[in-house]
Structures are given as C-alpha cells and as structure tokens.
Amino acid sequence: MIIEVKKLEKEFGTLRAVNNISFNVKEGEIFGLLGPNGAGKTTTVKMLTTLVKPTKGTATVAGYDIIKDSNNVRKSIGIVFQDPSLDDELTGRENLEFHAILYNIGKKERKKRIQEAFKLVELEDKADVLVKNYSGGMKRRLEIGRGLLHEPKVLFLDEPTVGLDPQTRRHIWDYIQKLSKEKKVTLILTTHYIEEADYLCNRVAFIDHGKIVALDTPKVLKDKLGGDVVSLQINSGIERLKSEFRKKKYVKTISNRDGFLELTVDEGEKKIPEIMATAQKLGIEVSSVNLHKPSLEDVYIYYTGKTIRDEGGEGWKGMMRSRMRQR
Amino acid sequence: MDTNAIYVLWLRDVKRFFRAKSRIIGTLLMPVFFLIGLGFGLGSIVNLSVLGISGNYLDFIVPGIIGMSLLFISIFTGSSVLWDRQFGFLKEIMVTPNSRVSIVIGRIFGGATSALLQSLVIIVIALLIGFSVHLSLMTPLFIVFALLIATTFISLGLIFGSIISDFQGFQLVTSFLTFPLFFLSNSIFPITTLPKYVQYVMYLNPLTYGVDGMRIALTGSGMFPVWIDLLALVVSTLIFGSIAVYAFKKVDVG
Numbered sequence: 001m002i003i004e005v006k007k008l009e010k011e012f013g014t015l016r017a018v019n020n021i022s023f024n025v026k027e028g029e030i031f032g033l034l035g036p037n038g039a040g041k042t043t044t045v046k047m048l049t050t051l052v053k054p055t056k057g058t059a060t061v062a063g064y065d066i067i068k069d070s071n072n073v074r075k076s077i078g079i080v081f082q083d084p085s086l087d088d089e090l091t092g093r094e095n096l097e098f099h100a101i102l103y104n105i106g107k108k109e110r111k112k113r114i115q116e117a118f119k120l121v122e123l124e125d126k127a128d129v130l131v132k133n134y135s136g137g138m139k140r141r142l143e144i145g146r147g148l149l150h151e152p153k154v155l156f157l158d159e160p161t162v163g164l165d166p167q168t169r170r171h172i173w174d175y176i177q178k179l180s181k182e183k184k185v186t187l188i189l190t191t192h193y194i195e196e197a198d199y200l201c202n203r204v205a206f207i208d209h210g211k212i213v214a215l216d217t218p219k220v221l222k223d224k225l226g227g228d229v230v231s232l233q234i235n236s237g238i239e240r241l242k243s244e245f246r247k248k249k250y251v252k253t254i255s256n257r258d259g260f261l262e263l264t265v266d267e268g269e270k271k272i273p274e275i276m277a278t279a280q281k282l283g284i285e286v287s288s289v290n291l292h293k294p295s296l297e298d299v300y301i302y303y304t305g306k307t308i309r310d311e312g313g314e315g316w317k318g319m320m321r322s323r324m325r326q327r
Numbered sequence: 328m329d330t331n332a333i334y335v336l337w338l339r340d341v342k343r344f345f346r347a348k349s350r351i352i353g354t355l356l357m358p359v360f361f362l363i364g365l366g367f368g369l370g371s372i373v374n375l376s377v378l379g380i381s382g383n384y385l386d387f388i389v390p391g392i393i394g395m396s397l398l399f400i401s402i403f404t405g406s407s408v409l410w411d412r413q414f415g416f417l418k419e420i421m422v423t424p425n426s427r428v429s430i431v432i433g434r435i436f437g438g439a440t441s442a443l444l445q446s447l448v449i450i451v452i453a454l455l456i457g458f459s460v461h462l463s464l465m466t467p468l469f470i471v472f473a474l475l476i477a478t479t480f481i482s483l484g485l486i487f488g489s490i491i492s493d494f495q496g497f498q499l500v501t502s503f504l505t506f507p508l509f510f511l512s513n514s515i516f517p518i519t520t521l522p523k524y525v526q527y528v529m530y531l532n533p534l535t536y537g538v539d540g541m542r543i544a545l546t547g548s549g550m551f552p553v554w555i556d557l558l559a560l561v562v563s564t565l566i567f568g569s570i571a572v573y574a575f576k577k578v579d580v581g
Binding site: 049072074075077081083087088089098099101102103104 | 331332334335338339342343346347414415416417418419420421422423424425580
C-alpha cells in the first residue's frame with residue numbers, strides 16, 4: 001500500500017471538514033476522491049501533502065508518516081493544485097527549471113527531464129514563452145509536467161480539469177492516462193465531475209460531509225445498484241408480457257410506468273435480442289427500446305440521496321433531471 | 328540550510344527585476360524627483376554650515392534619498408509573499424522539501440540584490456546632476472550599508488506580508504509605516520534640528536543608522552562612528568530577520 005490513511009480528521013473551528021476517514025491506495029493505481037465542493041476532498045489532499053496538519057489520526061505516504069516525517073513525504077510526492085501555482089512572469093522552462101533545482105536535480109539530468117516533460121505535455125514549442133501568455137489548458141498541462149519532474153512516487157491532482165473547456169478536459173484525461181501507463185506513478189485525483197472519476201479511476205471513494213460513504217471500483221459500485229434497466233415501450237399486452245418475463249431467470253425486477261415496461265437485468269445490451277424475441281413470440285409489438293446502464297451519478301444519488309450537482313453547483317441540471325427520471 | 332532553494336528564490340527575483348522594466352522606471356522616478364526638488368529647490372535656501380556640517384545640501388541628501396528608495400522598495404518586496412499567495416506560487420514552494428528558513432533567506436537575498444542595483448542607478452543619476460563622492464577607504468562600505476538596510480526592511484515587509492492576507496490591508500499598514508520611518512530619520516535633515524523627544528524616536532529607527540553609514544561611505548562624514556552604524560544595522564537585521572522567519576513559518580497556504 002503506497003498510501004495508508006488511518007482515522008484522519010480535520011476540524012476548522014467548529015466545522016469538521018474531514019471526519020474520521022480511513023482508506024488505502026495501491027501502488028500504481030488511479031485513485032479518485034469524488035464528492036461535491038466542500039465535501040473535504042481538498043482538505044484530505046492538503047493533509048496528505050503535508051500542507052495542513054490533521055487534528056486527529058495520521059497517514060503514511062510512500063511509507064513515511066505525514067506528521068513525523070513530512071520532509072520525506074514531500075520528497076516522494078508531486079502535486080497539481082486546484083488553482084494555478086505557476087510564476088506568470090517566468091517562462092515555462094524557467095518554471096520547470098526552478099522546480100527541478102528545488103528538488104535537487106543535477107544540471108544534466110535536469111535538462112533531460114525538462115525536455116521529456118515538455119514532450120509529454122506537448123508544450124515543446126511554448127517552452128520559452130512567458131507563462132502569462134499561456135491558456136488555461138496549457139498552464140494545467142505545464143503543471144502536470146512540472147509535478148512529474150522530480151519523479152514522485154505519488155502524484156496528487158486536485159480537480160485537474162476544473163474550469164477547462166470539454167475539449168481541453170478530454171486532452172488532460174488523455175495525459176493522465178498516458179502518464180499512469182508510462183510512468184507507473186500512483187495517481188490520487190480529486191474531482192466533482194462524475195464522468196471524470198468514471199473514465200479515469202481504478203477505484204473511487206465517494207466523500208460526503210467529510211466521510212467516505214462508498215469505496216470500490218466504478219464497476220462494482222455500479223453493479224451494486226442491481227444492473228441495467230431495459231425499458232420497452234408497448235401499446236398493448238403489457239400484462240401478458242409481464243407474466244412471461246416473470247418466468248425468465250435473468251430478469252431481476254419488473255415494473256411498468258407510463259406505458260413503459262422496465263426490466264432490470266445484467267449486461268442489458270446482450271439481453272435485448274432475447275427480450276425482443278420473447279415479445280415477438282407473444283405477438284406483442286415493441287415500439288421502442290431503451291437501455292440505461294447505471295452511472296456513477298446514480299451510485300452517488302443512491303448513497304447520499306442527492307445529486308452531486310446540487311452542491312457542486314455547476315450547471316448540467318437539466319441533463320441530471322432527465323437521467324433521474326430514467327431510474 | 329538548503330542552498331538550492333536560496334539560489335532559486337534569489338535568481339527568480341533577479342530575473343523578474345530585469346524583466347519588469349516599467350517597475351524599475353517607476354521606482355526610480357520618485358527618488359529622482361526628490362533629488363531635483365529637494366537638492367536644488369530646497370538646497371538653494373538651506374545653509375548647513377550653521378549646524379556645523381560641511382558641504383552642500385545635495386551632497387547631504389543623496390544618501391538620504393537612497394535610503395528612502397531602499398526603504399520603499401524593500402517593504403514593497405516583502406509584499407511579494409502576498410502576490411505569491413494570490414497566484415498560488417507560494418504553495419509550489421511550500422510543498423518542496425526545503426526549510427522555511429532557506430525560503431526566507433532566498434527571498435531576502437533576491438530583494439536585497441534588486442534594491443542594491445536600484446540604489447546604484449540613483450547614485451549615477453545623482454552624479455549626473457552634480458553630486459560628488461568623497462572617495463576613501465570607506466566608500467565600498469556603501470554596498471554593505473545598502474544591503475543591510477534592504478535586509479532589515481525586506482524582513483519587515485515579509486513580516487507584514489505573512490501576517491496580513493489582503494492587499495488593501497497591507498498597503499494601509501505599510502504606508503502608515505514607511506512615511507514615519509522616512510521622515511523620522513536623518514534622511515533629509517540632520518537629527519539635531521529636531522526637538523529632543525523626537526530625536527529619541529529617531530535613535531530607534533534603523534534607517535537613521537543606515538543613512539548615516541552611507542553618508543560616511545559617500546561623503547566622508549556622519550554623526551555616529553561607523554562601527555555604531557554597522558552594529559545597529561546588524562542588530563536590526565537579526566531581529567527583523569528572525570521575526571520574519573517565525574512569521575513565514577506560520578503562513579497559511581491553505
């Protein structure tokens with residue numbers, strides 16, 4: 001285990017931002033901390049990166065205690081902060097150079113690694129431009145490159161794509177996957193974008209009000225909700241079809257709503273042909289089929305009883321509502 | 328001590344200094360106006376020989392104006408902590424495995440270097456408008472005094488930059504601070520011209536000794552022996568420097 005968190009707690013005055021959390025992170029995985037703004041993700045990261053001292057409990061990162069051995073923790077980690085942390089008045093190369101010197105990397109090695117970093121984040125042609133002339137996405141990429149420069153065992157990414165346009169976000173995701181594969185670095189990612197956690201993370205911890213409410217791989221979390229929902233639009237013969245499906249073993253639950261027959265099944269896409277064949281055998285006409293695979297969003301709603309956007313506050317409400325209707 | 332961190336922070340300040348041309352010109356303008364306005368304007372009606380001070384008024388105030396510009400630039404440099412916090416660069420430095428002491432020392436060295444460069448430019452301008460340096464073995468001491476003044480007041484700026492987290496508050500406090508520090512020193516008039524109780528306040532002001540030291544280095548005469556000036560500044564540097572390290576350790580980067 002590269003990170004072991006033991007009963008970590010942080011209080012700010014009367015507010016308990018992080019409430020007695022424990023979890024482990026395996027070497028080489030992409031681990032996600034998912035939750036709305038203010039859930040305690042960033043505070044957790046700040047404690048693990050030694051920027052903030054915990055009120056209670058502790059953790060080890062790369063084998064070092066975050067309280068007693070903070071200097072060794074700092075040597076083993078890299079961080080990409082939520083807000084930019086570059087010097088705008090310096091060029092991209094200077095920012096990386098200064099970072100490398102701060103981590104005691106020798107001149108020759110420094111040059112080589114900086115070249116590599118620029119290549120990895122595809123900023124070779126912007127290396128000698130002042131950072132204040134970079135776009136938001138370029139800055140974020142430079143920061144990711146910088147975070148890797150001293151070859152940390154663990155790289156923390158705090159809301160790596162917040163405030164970026166969808167296209168740039170996709171780009172950053174690609175970089176994150178690339179470096180997970182190529183550099184074998186353990187990645188801890190915080191986000192309030194569910195798609196991001198679903199797309200990137202090997203395992204996800206849901207954080208709500210400073211507590212971990214669920215932790216597993218996205219697939220297992222989704223499977224816990226009972227499987228996919230296949231809904232069939234039928235004009236007549238609903239009851240006949242219902243009793244037929246009750247005999248089928250692969251159908252877990254059946255319900256009908258506004259002319260739709262909803263079946264819960266595993267691996268819905270593979271069951272649809274069979275379902276259609278069953279309907280056809282009975283001579284019942286199906287006018288439309290819809291397959292809904294549970295998303296992490298559904299898992300989040302299941303565990304917290306609310307949508308992440310309600311607190312995250314960033315638009316997309318319409319989309320959410322339509323998704324909720326499907327369940 | 329992490330020499331790498333000291334070197335990087337020093338290099339960063341020096342690079343930024345040479346890049347910010349408008350800021351260099353901006354910070355030079357005020358001392359130049361003071362030199363011309365006071366040196367020529369006031370200088371024509373001031374008679375220092377009454378007080379037993381030789382030389383003309385321009386020669387008297389050049390070290391004072393340099394002291395003023397060192398004071399202003401240094402305290403302003405301290406505000407860089409605020410900027411770095413605002414733009415997040417502070418976090419980047421704070422998570423590196425380097426001691427806070429080295430970070431403070433690096434910042435002080437960097438600020439002191441750019442402050443010294445500016446004061447050298449002021450001397451050149453002063454020479455152009457009629458200032459005359461009294462060359463002696465003491466002259467190189469000018470650099471020592473300029474650096475000590477800068478170190479003292481950068482530390483003071485760092486203290487306030489670490490404690491205060493908003494710009495308005497910082498500006499308010501520093502302008503309340505810099506002008507009394509400037510006027511209650513021997514920068515533009517000899518201390519002896521003032522009432523006794525004001526003089527005591529001036530004896531507590533590090534700038535008084537700094538300007539006196541630079542005056543000895545540049546014009547050959549001052550009111551204190553040079554070793555007293557040196558001692559006073561070393562003490563003030565140590566005191567303010569230690570408080571700055573302490574305050575910086577407490578800075579909340581979260």
